[in-house]
Amino acid sequence: MPAISEERLTLNNGTSIPAVGVGCWMGVCGEGEQVTEMVKTALELGYRHVDTAANYGNEQSVGRALEESHVPRHDIFLTTKLDQSDHGRVEEAFALSLTKLGVDYVDLYLMHWPMAYDKSGNTLQPEESPTFIETWREMEKLVADGRARTIGVSNFSIKTLTELLAHTSIVPAINQVELHPCLPQHELLNFCSERGILLTAYSPVGKAKFADDPSITSIAAAHGRGVTNAQVLLSWGVQRGTAVIPKTVHAERLKENIQLVQLSAAEMETLDRFHQKPGMHRSVCGFHSAEFGGSCWGWTYEQLGWAMAMGGFHL
Numbered sequence: 268m269p270a271i272s273e274e275r276l277t278l279n280n281g282t283s284i285p286a287v288g289v290g291c292w293m294g295v296c297g298e299g300e301q302v303t304e305m306v307k308t309a310l311e312l313g314y315r316h317v318d319t320a321a322n323y324g325n326e327q328s329v330g331r332a333l334e335e336s337h338v339p340r341h342d343i344f345l346t347t348k349l350d351q352s353d354h355g356r357v358e359e360a361f362a363l364s365l366t367k368l369g370v371d372y373v374d375l376y377l378m379h380w381p382m383a384y385d386k387s388g389n390t391l392q393p394e395e396s397p398t399f400i401e402t403w404r405e406m407e408k409l410v411a412d413g414r415a416r417t418i419g420v421s422n423f424s425i426k427t428l429t430e431l432l433a434h435t436s437i438v439p440a441i442n443q444v445e446l447h448p449c450l451p452q453h454e455l456l457n458f459c460s461e462r463g464i465l466l467t468a469y470s471p472v473g474k475a476k477f478a479d480d481p482s483i484t485s486i487a488a489a490h491g492r493g494v495t496n497a498q499v500l501l502s503w504g505v506q507r508g509t510a511v512i513p514k515t516v517h518a519e520r521l522k523e524n525i526q527l528v529q530l531s532a533a534e535m536e537t538l539d540r541f542h543q544k545p546g547m548h549r550s551v552c553g554f555h556s557a558e559f560g561g562s563c564w565g566w567t568y569e570q571l572g573w574a575m576a577m578g579g580f581h582l
């Protein structure tokens with residue numbers, strides 16, 4: 268069996284993040300014992316990176332796991348995210364997240380999506396206030412007083428990042444986006460690494476929707492007994508320089524997901540090109556697909572800067 272990954276990736280403020288974390292989106296919004304148990308088990312197994320969000324509705328349950336574990340707070344890299352409905356009240360939303368998590372700082376605070384909702388829950392257009400640039404300026408204040416060690420964004424594209432970077436004093440440390448071999452986002456990865464922005468891969472095992480493809484299975488088999496398809500996908504993610512945050516409620520899978528293998532250059536290339544197989548270039552979350560009707564949370568793909576058409580992708 269491969270060793271537990273203790274690999275860390277350096278952020279643009281000189282701190283570092285464990286390459287493998289545990290994701291806390293449980294498929295439904297809300298507090299619950301299951302997420303507490305998952306995070307406690309993950310910490311026992313050696314995970315030191317936990318990813319949640321105000322939007323998941325489970326910050327209190329995650330906080331309970333941190334409190335009940337015997338791992339010192341300073342050894343854990345904790346991420347939470349600003350909800351779209353809170354862009355106009357960053358300070359209040361952040362303070363509430365800290366209270367629910369039971370901590371006095373987070374290691375990373377992400378703007379969950381670039382678009383803001385108004386008080387009635389309607390999406391504001393990109394030029395309407397608060398724009399993501401205005402929201403970002405409010406987030407920068409949280410770094411100044413140390414309650415957010417780093418800040419970053421999520422679901423940003425080359426287009427939206429270019430706009431943001433033109434107006435920021437702090438370059439986002441991280442952009443968290445959907446990344447797996449069906450949606451490798453090679454151009455975004457190059458763009459971000461040239462600017463010192465690390466990508467975190469969400470849905471890194473593709474929600475287990477394509478991992479049984481023969482080209483992935485054969486790579487797993489080549490690494491010997493016990494190496495799984497999920498480990499191949501996560502190893503590819505880390506080896507290309509991204510952090511990965513798989514979610515699983517099963518202890519055996521938690522154990523598996525933090526043990527990575529060293530892939531050869533040829534294996535990396537197979538996975539880099541995997542999306543070129545007919546029908547494979549796609550989102551597994553549905554955000555980038557026909558079911559969202561050419562837009563996502565009220566912004567068109569063009570506004571989001573997503574180079575894809577409804578129901579498919581431009582390669």
Ligand SMILES: NC(=O)c1ccc[n+]([C@@H]2O[C@H](COP(=O)([O-])OP(=O)(O)OC[C@H]3O[C@@H](n4cnc5c(N)ncnc54)[C@H](OP(=O)(O)O)[C@@H]3O)[C@@H](O)[C@H]2O)c1
Pocket residue numbers: 289290291292293318319379421422443444468469470471472473474475495497498512513514515516517520521523524552
């Ligand atoms: N920023 C954003 O907008 C955003 C969006 C989506 C997700 N995220 C973050 O990314 C995290 C992970 O993404 P995700 O949950 O969408 O997808 P994922 O981690 O790729 O896949 C999770 C699914 O795969 C299964 N799974 C996990 N490990 C496995 C393994 N070793 N073998 C077989 N099946 C396995 C899990 O099932 P079981 O639990 O039944 O094992 C679950 O159904 C989330 O929890 C969240 O923290 C962020």
